[in-house]
Amino acid sequence: MTVGIWARRAGAVMMALALASCTTTQAEFAKKPSAVSKAALCKTALETTDPAFQFQLVSEVTRRGMNMLQCQQMVIQQQQAAAALVAIAVVGTAVAVCANNYCGGGSYYQPRRYPGNCYSPNDTAADGTRCGNRSAMSRPGGW
Structure with a gap:
């Protein structure tokens, strides 16, 4: 596979991981609750299982004028x-991959294969x- 394909795959995985890991820790939240994004909040x-931390988070969500139903909808959209x-x-x-490997399926035009050894000058x-000049591509009428 080409480098471009691997780069696209890696980019997709990194975007998915970045969006999936959009949460905050208790330490980050304790430093400055207003600095935490609504999405992470x-x-x-x-997702948290700690009831005390969840209470703090819900209080901050409410302070920002949102409710938990809006939060749930935001997370689903993300x-x-x-x-x-x-x-x-x-x-x-x-x-x-298909563009590089001709996996488009059949078509009405099926190119005929050259029956000899010298189709192109480099053969x-x-x-x-x-x-060289004996190739079918080099002749005026081709083959």
């Missing part, structure tokens, strides 16, 4: 966006020499 409030980004990256990778003839 909501996701952490929905997860859907992450899934869409991954799907786009996967489809883009599949299209790139090797039966006697082991380079075809």
